Structures are given as structure tokens and as C-alpha cells.
Amino acid sequence: MLEINSFSNHILKDISFFLKENENLIILGANGAGKSTLAKVLSNLISNDKVTLQNKNISSLDDEQRAKLINYIPPKLEVFDEYICVYEFLELSFIGKINKEKIDETISLLKLEKIKNRACNDLSSGEKQLLLLASSIIHNAKITIFDELTANMDITRVKEVFELFNSQYLQQKIIITHNLDLAFNLKYKVLYLDEGELKFFGDSSEFFSKEVLEKFYHNCLEVVNNHLVVKL
Numbered sequence: 001m002l003e004i005n006s007f008s009n010h011i012l013k014d015i016s017f018f019l020k021e022n023e024n025l026i027i028l029g030a031n032g033a034g035k036s037t038l039a040k041v042l043s044n045l046i047s048n049d050k051v052t053l054q055n056k057n058i059s060s061l062d063d064e065q066r067a068k069l070i071n072y073i074p075p076k077l078e079v080f081d082e083y084i085c086v087y088e089f090l091e092l093s094f095i096g097k098i099n100k101e102k103i104d105e106t107i108s109l110l111k112l113e114k115i116k117n118r119a120c121n122d123l124s125s126g127e128k129q130l131l132l133l134a135s136s137i138i139h140n141a142k143i144t145i146f147d148e149l150t151a152n153m154d155i156t157r158v159k160e161v162f163e164l165f166n167s168q169y170l171q172q173k174i175i176i177t178h179n180l181d182l183a184f185n186l187k188y189k190v191l192y193l194d195e196g197e198l199k200f201f202g203d204s205s206e207f208f209s210k211e212v213l214e215k216f217y218h219n220c221l222e223v224v225n226n227h228l229v230v231k232l
Contacts, residue, residue, distance in 0.1 A: 029193035071141035
């Protein structure tokens with residue numbers, strides 16, 4: 001379904017892996033490890049000929065074809081018009097004809113009714129993250145890459161996002177996060193980067209074993225009551 005074969009640049013070093021149809025992925029690593037760069041390579045925001053989507057080289061796809069297949073959600077909301085409101089922003093999330101019923105359903109799902117007419121630039125940082133999530137649900141690409149979506153969200157919203165990630169509202173998901181408890185409980189496949197090198201790619205149960213956690217996190221983490229916690 002999604003394959004990258006021997007990609008290298010000034011940040012990433014010989015990255016190769018294959019993600020099967022409907023297989024979700026967590027990308028982990030320290031700050032500066034190359035996680036966002038990898039996401040931009042996979043979505044062709046950094047153009048390349050090393051990524052294949054549904055047996056088609058990503059460089060051969062036009063913008064509309066690529067948008068239907070893969071959608072990169074950045075860590076922060078940026079809008080081109082300081083006066084555009086939430087509802088208008090969501091209208092721009094469609095590929096093709098606008099479906100107002102879909103917008104209303106998504107606003108209701110994420111409990112955004114109180115802010116739907118507010119200017120995007122007036123939202124809090126957490127509200128902006130929710131708007132990015134709403135946009136991704138409406139866009140509904142085959143693969144959606146979330147780059148630190150839960151940053152700045154309060155705890156109850158993180159729980160709601162976790163439940164949405166386990167629902168049918170989104171198709172295949174690739175999630176970059178520093179929230180290791182979220183990653184642990186999602187049970188997705190895990191990819192770990194260290195200074196641009198792929199150091200682990202495999203099942204969640206293997207990555208979150210005591211041995212692997214000690215290797216990458218130097219005995220700073222432990223599993224307590226089915227949650228991953230920092231040993232302070």
C-alpha cells in the first residue's frame with residue numbers, strides 16, 4: 001500500500017519500510033530525529049521518487065490524485081486569510097463539491113458548535129488542533145498523517161482523539177507523537193527514528209517491551225496498569 005525505498009537526504013539516512021493496506025503507524029523519536037521530514041517525504045511535500053502509493057510512484061500523481069490518497073496534517077494551523085472562520089475553513093477541506101451536511105456532522109462529532117463562526121486566528125492552540133482534526137475527517141484521504149495533533153490539547157480532548165483514532169471516521173493513519181501513553185494504547189505498528197536513521201520498525205507489543213524501552217528511553221519509562229508512565 002505505502003512503500004518508501006532507500007530514501008536519503010541531509011536529514012534522513014537510507015529509509016525503507018512497507019505499510020500494508022489499512023495498517024496504521026506511529027512514528028516516534030526525539031526532537032530533531034527526522035519525524036516531520038519523513039512525513040513530508042511520504043506526502044511528497046518534499047518531492048521525491050522513492051515513495052509508492054497503491055503501486056503508483058507518488059511523483060507521477062497529479063495534485064488531486066495525491067490529495068485523495070494522502071493528507072499531511074501539520075503540527076500547527078496556518079491560514080491564508082486572517083478573517084476566515086471555522087466553518088469556511090472546513091468548506092475548503094473538500095476535494096470537489098462541498099457537502100454542508102458532512103460539515104455539520106463533523107462539527108457535532110467534535111463538539112465545535114460554539115466556535116464554528118469564530119475567526120480561525122482567534123482560536124486557542126487546542127481549538128486549532130481540533131480544527132485540523134475536523135478538516136482531516138472531512139478531507140478523508142486514504143492515508144492521513146498527523147504531526148503532533150494532540151499537542152496543546154487538554155486531557156479530555158486527548159481521550160476523545162484516542163477514541164476517534166479507533167473509530168471508522170478516518171481511514172489509514174500515520175501518527176507522529178511524543179505522547180507515549182497514547183502510542184502505547186493505540187497498538188499501531190511503530191517506527192522509531194534516531195538522528196535520521198530507522199532504528200525500529202515492527203509491532204507495538206515488541207517496541208513497548210521492557211528491553212526495547214530501556215534501549216531507546218534509558219530506563220525512564222515503565223508500564224503501570226496498562227499505561228506507559230515516566231519514572232520520576
